[in-house]
Amino acid sequence: MTQEQVATEKKIKPLVPFLKIPDKYPDEPAYLWGSKCKSCGTVYLGSRIACAKCASTGPFEEVRLSDEGEIYVFSVVHQTVPGLEAPYVAAIIDLAEGVAVRANVYGLDPLNPSPQWFGKKVKMYTEKIRVDREGNDVIAAKFKVVDGK
């Protein structure tokens, strides 16, 4: 491959640094990853310089985070920045590793928010959402309700 080809090759990039996109994506699924403090066990999204809980400077263990989690709390955003479709369910999702992630949740009626959404099981999926200034595809992690739960 010439240098020119490398420079112009379209890439697939994650929207957030804690979403890992394997080389063989989409045949191999993207996943959320984090860092676990070996001193106190606290898990963070993405990489860490030191632990906010115990101030240990590491080492940190890279951990693959669960694709499934549950809704801790949410809001339904109706008024938002120009160009976005609203309303959307903006939730805080608890993952099994003890770390939370912000997410849009689909499969719920945004016009009927309900306390029944607390604890609802949700599953992550990825989707191309935009193309950036350099022409790269931007991939995001979204969550949808797991049916029947």
Add this chain to the structure above:
Amino acid sequence: MRDVAIVGANMIKFGRYPDKDLVQLASEAAIGALKDAGITMNEVQMVVSGNLYQANAMVGQRIMKEIGATGVPVVNVANACATGSTAFREAYLAVASGAYDIALAIGSEQMGKMGLLTGFGDRDPSYSSEGVMGTGLMPGVFGQTGVEHMRKYGTTAEQFAKIAVKNHKHSVHNPYAQYQVETPLEDVINARVIAWPNTLYMCCPTGDGAAAAVLMSAEKARQYTKQPVWVAASVLTSDPWTQRNPIMFDVNTLTRNAAEEAYEKAGIGPEDLSMVELHDCFATAELVHYENLMLCGEGEAGRLIDEGETYVGGRIPVNASGGLLSKGHPLGATGVANIVEVAWHLRGQAGGRQVEGAKVGLAHVIGLGSACTIHILKK
């Protein structure tokens, strides 16, 4: 540390002033505070200026060039929505430490019709996660704060709405408020949703404003006033590590920590308070802070508003000014304005919204990210 008193307190009516610039607004507030204290810039030994959106533009020095360029030290501070109260605290510390006898704290902001606080700076907007991976917009963030309280205690959307009803009712008596319009419960509930459960009237407006306070050592205070308002506690906290923060901002823990420290420093408990001005950027925020400031027990905040205990005339009046919901929230001005409001009540100068016989008041502010200030003032 020495005793410190507020001797001058002033704010301008919050609103939108497209024909004035920031320095004019701040100068107006500062001159008013100096006159209230019976001094001029010639007596002021140091100045702290709080402003957020022009934090890189020497706002304090520009104000000095307008109202008296005496060459004294000026410090410019920024601390999100707690910018003004942090400026006040720096001025307090400067006097309490013995370094200066008279300090001036100014908070100012010009936001105009800024609307939702957004902006990606130099970043490629293609990488904004807003509305794709949840929300970082303030109405949604504080919506989640309220929804967490719903989850824990069964609080209802209507109880949050009642906070807005109360504050807008109070605002009718506050000529310094950006909006002085009563909003009955059905209007609040039926208003368009901004971020559930907060509707339009449950969100503070952006705008322009300025407030200022003159702080003095005890000796100087007695020389200039018969009505000193004493700073019984001045506390600033940041957030300690908690499980979901900052994925989900935690406005509770650092407020509780600040409240505990403030009550201990002042030797005053929540039961001794005559009034509270707290950071109701959204109606949901006010309700959770009832518990954080220990105005009621855990899980009792919904009952507190249901029973009307936080109205002027109730057991513990909260946001007699109308709160940020009505008064407006020009970020850098808010923290000083809350303190000015409490000082006015303690001096008996709060007009139609006066909390009768107010002796001790608490002013609370949160800058998300987070910074929490609590000031306890007493006669």
